[in-house]
Amino acid sequence: MNTSTFKVALRGLIRRKFFTFISLFGIAFTLLMILVVSAVLDHAVGPHAPETHSDRSLYVIGMRLKGPSWTNTSGAGYGFLDAELRDLPGAERVTFYTMPSQAVSYVDGRKVKSYLKRTDAAFWTILDFKFLEGGPLTADDDKNANFVAVINESTRDRFFSGQPALGKTVEVAGQRFRVAGVVRDVPSTRWLIFSDVWVPIATMKGDAWRHETLGGFGALVLAKDRRDFPALQAEFQSRVRRHPLPDPAHFDRLDGSLDTLFGSVARDFFDMPSDDGSPLGFSAATKLRIGLAFFAVLFMALPAINLVNINLSRILDRSSEIGVRKAFGATSRVLVAQFVAENVMLTLIGGALAAAGSTLVLAAINASGLLPYSRLSVNLRVLFWGLVAAVFFGVISGVYPAWRMSRLHPADALRGHAS
Amino acid sequence: MIRLEGVSKVYRTDRIETLALDGIQLDLPAGSFVSIMGPSGCGKSTLLNLMGLLDAPTKGHVVLDGAPVGSYRDKDVARMRNEKIGFIFQSFHLVADLTVLDNVELPLLYRKIAAKERKKRALAALEQVGLASRVHHFPGQLSGGQQQRVAIARAIVGEPRILLADEPTGNLDSQMGDEVMAILHRINRDAKTTIAMVTHDPRLAESTDRVVRMFDGRQVQ
Numbered sequence: 001m002n003t004s005t006f007k008v009a010l011r012g013l014i015r016r017k018f019f020t021f022i023s024l025f026g027i028a029f030t031l032l033m034i035l036v037v038s039a040v041l042d043h044a045v046g047p048h049a050p051e052t053h054s055d056r057s058l059y060v061i062g063m064r065l066k067g068p069s070w071t072n073t074s075g076a077g078y079g080f081l082d083a084e085l086r087d088l089p090g091a092e093r094v095t096f097y098t099m100p101s102q103a104v105s106y107v108d109g110r111k112v113k114s115y116l117k118r119t120d121a122a123f124w125t126i127l128d129f130k131f132l133e134g135g136p137l138t139a140d141d142d143k144n145a146n147f148v149a150v151i152n153e154s155t156r157d158r159f160f161s162g163q164p165a166l167g168k169t170v171e172v173a174g175q176r177f178r179v180a181g182v183v184r185d186v187p188s189t190r191w192l193i194f195s196d197v198w199v200p201i202a203t204m205k206g207d208a209w210r211h212e213t214l215g216g217f218g219a220l221v222l223a224k225d226r227r228d229f230p231a232l233q234a235e236f237q238s239r240v241r242r243h244p245l246p247d248p249a250h251f252d253r254l255d256g257s258l259d260t261l262f263g264s265v266a267r268d269f270f271d272m273p274s275d276d277g278s279p280l281g282f283s284a285a286t287k288l289r290i291g292l293a294f295f296a297v298l299f300m301a302l303p304a305i306n307l308v309n310i311n312l313s314r315i316l317d318r319s320s321e322i323g324v325r326k327a328f329g330a331t332s333r334v335l336v337a338q339f340v341a342e343n344v345m346l347t348l349i350g351g352a353l354a355a356a357g358s359t360l361v362l363a364a365i366n367a368s369g370l371l372p373y374s375r376l377s378v379n380l381r382v383l384f385w386g387l388v389a390a391v392f393f394g395v396i397s398g399v400y401p402a403w404r405m406s407r408l409h410p411a412d413a414l415r416g417h418a419s
Numbered sequence: 420m421i422r423l424e425g426v427s428k429v430y431r432t433d434r435i436e437t438l439a440l441d442g443i444q445l446d447l448p449a450g451s452f453v454s455i456m457g458p459s460g461c462g463k464s465t466l467l468n469l470m471g472l473l474d475a476p477t478k479g480h481v482v483l484d485g486a487p488v489g490s491y492r493d494k495d496v497a498r499m500r501n502e503k504i505g506f507i508f509q510s511f512h513l514v515a516d517l518t519v520l521d522n523v524e525l526p527l528l529y530r531k532i533a534a535k536e537r538k539k540r541a542l543a544a545l546e547q548v549g550l551a552s553r554v555h556h557f558p559g560q561l562s563g564g565q566q567q568r569v570a571i572a573r574a575i576v577g578e579p580r581i582l583l584a585d586e587p588t589g590n591l592d593s594q595m596g597d598e599v600m601a602i603l604h605r606i607n608r609d610a611k612t613t614i615a616m617v618t619h620d621p622r623l624a625e626s627t628d629r630v631v632r633m634f635d636g637r638q639v640q
Contacts, residue, residue: 011516324512327473328573329501329529331494411473414512 027350077212323413343398505574564595
């Protein structure tokens with residue numbers, strides 16, 4: 001490989017503007033989509049603050065009661081979690097929380113909508129929130145049902161016009177809370193921990209929720225080590241099996257899972273409460289990975305096929321050059337390397353355009369409020385995978401046309417017979 | 420230098436078999452300048468392709484430097500072409516996306532020669548054909564005669580011992596054609612390069628050492 005290869009490639013791209021446009025559009029658009037989707041996924045499930053321990057985290061998200069006639073699907077109940085999960089052997093820490101619910105407040109006659117989440121003290125020790133004022137809710141707050149709250153910076157802006165909020169009172173969902181801390185906004189893509197206002201679980205109205213098997217709660221179990229996952233999951237399953245059914249007259253089975261975030265999403269997607277008896281023995285997470293990989297390959301294959309087609313149609317255009325290079329000593333192998341290098345260069349330019357384009361798209365998503373509090377960006381990991389995808393495109397779409405070109409007989413190529 | 424022993428070439432398609440060359444016996448001694456003449460379709464270019472190892476004979480042998488070219492493996496033949504043979508084509512076949520200098524350097528890319536040395540040799544070759552001042556031009560910015568001189572520089576830059584020219588003046592007017600012929604004669608005389616040239620022009624053919632006449636795939640003189 002030498003500079004001549006790249007000179008020819010670059011000048012060819014400049015000279016054949018339409019080909020360049022079509023090729024780059026296909027590559028850049030596909031890579032842009034991949035970069036944007038992977039940035040959103042990375043933002044949602046990657047190990048970023050506050051979920052810096054997501055690699056050691058298992059979640060209980062949904063539960064299901066099943067009977068001959070009825071099926072009841074919901075979040076976990078506090079009663080179930082308190083009985084079966086609080087003392088799970090091998091877990092480093094366990095936290096329970098409600099899913100965020102929208103609550104309305106009135107501030108100086110203005111209607112303000114906020115998300116409210118109820119949680120316990122362990123929540124603040126497992127997750128790595130950045131405090132701008134004050135500190136987290138404590139075990140005493142939980143035990144004594146203290147009406148204290150942690151709010152995010154946007155809520156501080158809405159309630160107190162950005163002024164310090166510590167010690168002041170916010171009224172949310174008909175309850176008044178003293179602000180104990182202010183944290184940096186958490187993007188809504190972190191949907192299990194996201195909220196505007198966090199208050200102690202014990203401040204929930206009534207008492208019935210304390211005994212429910214199904215309810216509006218979720219749980220996060222922090223393992224000491226990833227290798228403990230199977231043991232924790234097996235123990236959880238055995239506890240689910242022996243947990244008393246709340247209504248044996250209508251339900252005969254309780255299902256639930258303690259899984260990674262990805263595994264939980266996969267179970268939900270495939271409606272697989274447990275991996276028992278799944279086809280071919282695939283877990284829900286494996287099935288989802290296979291499915292995503294299939295669609296990713298299919299998605300990437302389309303511009304690759306387009307590029308293969310365009311490159312094949314260019315054989316005739318380049319037959320003279322191929323003939324000359326062969327006449328002056330180029331082997332088929334050298335020519336394959338040259339054409340593949342040209343294609344990789346084209347796709348890397350497409351990759352660079354996609355990186356620039358995705359930065360603009362992500363900035364637009366951030367500004368639009370589509371994903372509240374999102375700070376999407378093309379990080380190095382995403383960019384790395386984008387580059388891997390670009391090189392993959394370049395090689396895949398370059399090898400076959402390059403092989404066809406290199407097989408041209410030099411005498412035929414010089415005569416312009418390239419078929 | 421180069422010898423063809425009973426060489427025949429048959430082109431086959433699904434339905435038709437065409438005998439392009441039939442039992443050619445030809446010997447080009449080192450340092451000779453030979454013209455190949457004949458009507459269109461008589462096999463002149465096929466003969467030149469076989470001599471240049473761009474094609475393999477159906478029957479017979481091509482003997483280069485006393486040794487028959489037995490195997491036509493891509494790698495071996497490419498190396499022989501690169502080291503021993505230079506080509507000049509009627510339609511120049513310069514790479515449009517490369518400058519004059521890059522075009523002339525092209526045969527050296529397939530040898531292990533440093534970029535600086537490649538440039539030096541390419542400039543020397545361009546000097547020989549009087550185009551040292553046009554190194555950064557692109558082929559499209561040159562006249563036909565100038566393009567053919569660039570093609571000659573490209574053919575001689577690797578100092579091949581054989582030069583094969585397929586109607587090198589065919590696309591040029593007579594004055595430019597004469598200039599190109601003068602360069603070829605000088606290369607033949609000074610570097611003792613063996614030259615085989617296909618031409619339709621009897622005047623140019625007469626200026627060479629020997630004229631080989633072809634008719635219907637056979638050598639008639």
